[in-house]
Amino acid sequence: MSNLKEQFEAAVAESxxxxxxxxxxxLLKMYGLYKQGSNGDVQGERPGMTDFVARAKWDAWAAVKGTAQEQAQQQYIDMFKDLKG
Structure with missing residues (x-):
């Protein structure tokens, strides 16, 4: 397991x-980075307009589409550190 992956998992748990x-x-930006860092590019169809939460989460994940998993993990870690202070 890479050091970055360990840091990412620790940041997710501590967040x-x-x-x-x-x-x-x-929170949506962190969710998008988490999904990209964990699963790669967004999958499935965009949820319907009546499912506001699922649609917002899907859009947040889609916003970081194409970002390398390692880069998304690092961005998540950096964002978490900023929030943590």
């Missing part, structure tokens, strides 16, 4: 314990 909940746009 659940942030003292203050980030705003929704930040």
């Amino acid at each position: 659940k314990t942030l003292p203050e909940r980030p705003d929704n746009m930040t």
Whole structure:
């Protein structure tokens, strides 16, 4: 297991314990980076307009489409460190 992958997994686990909940746009960006770093490019069809949450998550993931998994993992780690302070 690479050092980056270990750091990514640690940041994901620790992000659940942030003292203050980030705003929704930040959470969506983190979600997109998490999915890209874990699974690669977005998959499946875009959810319908009535499923607002799933659609927003899908859009956040689609926004980082084409980003290398390692790069997405590093961006997630950097974002988490900024939030952590």
